[in-house]
Amino acid sequence: MNKNIQLRDLGNKDYKETWDYQETLFKEIVDVKLEKRNNPQLVTPNFFLFVEHPHVYTLGKSGDISNLLLSEKQLAAKGATFYKINRGGDITYHGPGQIVGYPILDLENFFTDIHKYLRLLEEVIILTLAEYNIIGTRSEGETGVWLDVGTPFARKICAMGVRASRWVTMHGFALNVNADLGYFDNIIPCGIRGKAVTSMHVELGQKVDEQEVKAKIQKHFAALFEAAFI
Numbered sequence: 001m002n003k004n005i006q007l008r009d010l011g012n013k014d015y016k017e018t019w020d021y022q023e024t025l026f027k028e029i030v031d032v033k034l035e036k037r038n039n040p041q042l043v044t045p046n047f048f049l050f051v052e053h054p055h056v057y058t059l060g061k062s063g064d065i066s067n068l069l070l071s072e073k074q075l076a077a078k079g080a081t082f083y084k085i086n087r088g089g090d091i092t093y094h095g096p097g098q099i100v101g102y103p104i105l106d107l108e109n110f111f112t113d114i115h116k117y118l119r120l121l122e123e124v125i126i127l128t129l130a131e132y133n134i135i136g137t138r139s140e141g142e143t144g145v146w147l148d149v150g151t152p153f154a155r156k157i158c159a160m161g162v163r164a165s166r167w168v169t170m171h172g173f174a175l176n177v178n179a180d181l182g183y184f185d186n187i188i189p190c191g192i193r194g195k196a197v198t199s200m201h202v203e204l205g206q207k208v209d210e211q212e213v214k215a216k217i218q219k220h221f222a223a224l225f226e227a228a229f230i
Contacts, residue, residue: 002044005222016081033108106168
């Protein structure tokens with residue numbers, strides 16, 4: 001088993017370009033898995049992408065297009081794009097000030113349990129937020145990380161949506177750090193009505209160092225997955 005993870009920070013990158021790059025890395029892992037049938041000595045690689053996207057809305061394969069509240073013309077006016085994609089979950093927003101993480105892992109290098117994978121992704125963010133004295137929690141039946149669950153002030157700070165095939169993962173999480181939350185007003189986030197969205201800078205009342213947050217995410221991811229970033 002290979003628990004080394006190749007870390008790649010893509011900076012600010014177009015959503016479709018990044019999606020295509022994910023697919024390339026995904027195929028690279030799957031191709032090695034297929035070759036391993038004849039050559040068991042081969043090891044599959046693992047990747048972790050950090051990226052920040054220009055304004056974009058993405059809709060998961062089971063999502064409802066009515067949760068996008070903008071026409072094509074209105075999208076263009078806001079400088080945003082839209083894609084229907086092959087992850088789970090409904091609609092979400094990505095944009096500047098948001099840390100997006102895409103772990104592209106061969107889970108057979110770690111464990112073969114998608115439920116465990118999602119819960120560990122949530123735990124990575126919960127532990128990261130705790131370092132800023134922000135208490136993140138889970139909301140039963142709703143993937144992601146929330147604040148003040150069970151109160152009228154429940155709000156989501158990190159959305160998650162993944163795809164897995166042959167135990168290889170794609171897509172991942174989007175943590176609002178310094179994000180412009182106004183863009184969430186144009187959707188019903190994750191298809192969930194009546195719950196707000198928040199960002200670390202809103203909760204803390206000041207701008208947050210995104211590189212520092214990335215370093216903390218890395219640290220907790222490596223610890224929980226018993227992995228090493230290279």
